[in-house]
Amino acid sequence: MTPSSDGWGDMRDDGQILDDPLLTDFLSGLRAWGTEPPVRSAALTTLLDDAGPSPHLDPVPPPIRRKQMLVAKLAGLGLAAKVALGAGVAAAAVTTAGVANVLPDQAQHGVASIVNAVSPIDIPDIPSQIGLDLDGEVDVPIPTTTLPGAIGGIDDDLTGDDTAEDEAPANHGACVSAVARDRGLQGREHGQAVSAIAQSDCGKEDETATSTTTTSTTLPEGLSAESGPSQNSGPGNSGNHGQGAGNGNSGSGNPGKG
């Protein structure tokens, strides 16, 4: 296009409008509409002011996108991983509360007695205040005694609380059963997931607190490799029992032996 071929110049030059002053006034008024800078939208302002890369590029994900990615990643986890993650978070929270000495007296004692025994962490204990005999059996129905009873392999005499005995096993069993029924994993991975959840404290109300250190540190390994350490660190035989349940329900793996 040459400079003489633009619209306004053409129309003026070819005499179409010069003979009519009213028409010239009208077209001049119309042309004046194209002289005012318009108000910019926010999106356009961002594009114009951005001194960074071309708008075609999408360099760093904004915070909201990172959040969405995290949510999507969590949503994509298998049931076993979600349960293990939840158990680990809960266990860590109770351990923290125990270290801070803000738990109820009985729970504080339960947490302290287990954590102090299996970890280098020193949690304050208060046996004298709740009348416990540390040399003997527990004589109050603290949560640490309630957990693995009905699943088997634990000494029911330790619990001394029928209610807890009825509830805790059902919850833990439900956890293990749910993972065993989950078809998101196959073969060895499925067996390992069942084994890991069986050895975890999922569904064990206060046992979660007593085995916090073990659970929170061994669960990730349990899902990806051997889960042996948790078997020995927990009270009683819950680990072994959980392994048995995993074998029984999965039927497709060899969870205990990995």
Place this chain on the structure above:
Amino acid sequence: MGKRAPIDLRIGSAFDSVLAAAQAGAGWARTRLYESLAPAVAGYVRAQGVSDPADLTSDVFVTVLTRLPCFAGDEDRFRSWVFTIAYRRVVDEWRSRARRLDMTAPRMEPAAEHHALARIGDEWVAEVLDTLTPDQRQVLALRVVADLSLEQVAELVGKPVGAVKSLQHRALATLRRTISDQAVSR
């Protein structure tokens, strides 16, 4: 009044370097490209009677800047390319409005019309423009406001140059008649 009066915002000989900088992501260069054409695009969009000329103009330039890395050509080609995007957005606006209101011709919404009344003469211009057919209005705005040649308009609207010239001639004849009638009635 000069040939491109009242304001010539063209970049001129620096266009190639400005375009290259804008395609590389320089904010100042993008702003320069925007400022060279935004008023004309806004005037063209407004002449088509869209409900929110400023918003549609922003949408046009968001598209322009997003597709800018793919563009190649001189300033005249760039001008034609930008108005092609604007033209398509206007046509989309007409179609969506026709679906909503079954209108046969575009017309300013009350809010936009009220805004136009704030300036002396705008009401008259809008009123006279309403006497044109959509095709005549389109060609007239592309020639007068967008400053495009007959060939560019023909390519943009997908019609032969002769058809565009005929539309322009009929548009001017209609305008002349309308304005003359108004002068007589007053």
